[in-house]
Amino acid sequence: MASIVKKRISGKTYLYAATSARVDGQPRIVDQVYLGAEDEVIARLTGQAGGGDPALPAATVHRRFGDVAAVWSVLTRLDAIAVIDGVVGDAKVPGGTTVGTYVALAALNRICDPRSKAGFADWSATTSLGRITGLAARMVDHRRFWDAMDRVDLVQLDAVETALTRRMIDVFGLDTHGLVLDMTNFATFIDSTNTRAPVAARGKAKQKRYDLRLVGLGLVATRDGGIPLLSRVYPGSQPDVTQFTPMIEELARRYTTAVEAPGGLTLTFDAGQNSTPNFTRLAELGLRFVGSVPPSEHPGLLARPAGDRALVGGRYGEEGLTVLDARARVLGADRRVLLTHSPTLHAAQQVGFAQTLAKATGALDELAARLARGRTRRGRAAIDADIRSILAPRWVTRVLAVELTGDTPATFRLTWRRDETSQATLEEEIFGKRILVTDHDDWTVEQVIDAYRSQEDLEAGFRQAKDPHVVSFSPIRHFTDHKIRVHLFTCVFALAVAHLMRREAERAGLRLSVPALLGELGGIGETVLLYQGERGRPRARRMLTRMEPVQHQLHDLFDLGRYAPRR
8 A cells, every 4th residue: 555654854854655565464664765855745746846847857868778788788697797807806996896897898888889998988977877887987987997908918818708708608508519710900090100019010901991000800700690709819911811720729729618519610711711731720620611712713613514503402492502512622632512503692793793894894985085085195004004904803804805006105096895705604604603612521511501601690790890880899099919909809799799689689589780789779768857856956767768669579688677777
């Protein structure tokens, strides 16, 4: 039974909404909510306070809730703070909290709204994070984050990653029989004269920023959801293929302690990792593999007629995928290879090549018109260089034939023609085809193709890592080797948590990308209603914003009610 209870404190009357019930046969108050001072409550109810509607607050504040609460829920489920502190130590940073807490908070921020450490406190103030974690604003100052980063040495960093890997496998039941390996690099804005960050070096930039120093990152992730389990940071000047052996050696070392999957492990990787030493080392470590080889290296297979390929069963049959299961000499050994042809890939390559040809022929027409005016002063070598540049894209020289006539700049003339027969032969020979290679002679065709296509989740993860708004690894706002490595570890952990969340949502029937998932969660806000009395600070009442059906599902899936404000 509910009732209003008065309490007299220091000569002033205060009101409470009390709920009574019988406990052991006796009436007892089992719950009570503070309403305010008696005169202020009467003023609000009668409209005397400020002359306005008594039901309206003096002001409202809106804070982000759903995304930060969901990420914190997953971090709590992993017991991530305790796992990290178990390796690094649970001593608090002066003026702050433990290293594990700062790593968890940094990972949460990278997922929800990537900011610099200097911007973390201001961002946190716009969310419900302070209420959820109980951390004061002074404890999330950027200097506390830097102090925490300095406390983690690189040996501990590997141990933390191994411990978190084991925890993710145990808590989320990850399948670790099949893993995917891939590498990328990230641009930094470190000055060229900085000698404290040799890991940042100029190399082949995958983001085309050749003017910037790069940091390389290799990841091994599960086929089951693309969850990163192992990372390796290396100088951006080193080619990916040189990092393959160190990565698989590290994987094999941690495999027995962290992964512990019975029956062996199969690693999937792309053709960029192919080399005879790498394949030899795989065999020595007892790792099985599924990879690919450039089709151009096996013209004999490409020349096989379409009638030699059989339709693949299951869902692959629906897309018209066909395969030739054969043997070929690959990197010094006789190996099983699968020549696949996908009509979808074939059509996409036709469209892409048509665009490439259009660009090339447009450039040739422009060059021909410029020469026809007879006013150029450039020599034949320069014109030939222009032509080579125009014809440089893949396969263009097989379709376009170009002739430059004349002996002097004024008499140079350019003509070109397109060979339709050669284009048709090219498309029949190459388009839509891939060649997969494996040491699994016992696997079905479908199993090999499944393993190869599992790279898509990790590739999506790398694309996500370069998104500046969600789970972003960049920009790297650190200028020493140590802090760069700790930052990238935090980012890898953030990517793992984000993909665990996506995997959980998918298992609940919600097929959402990471940005879409976080967008739905981000739409669940917390509104703070501020009621001002005659004196003192305003009283706050908190409530969640109205949720759509998908948000209701996510609310329950990630147990957001645990962190929702109590009304």
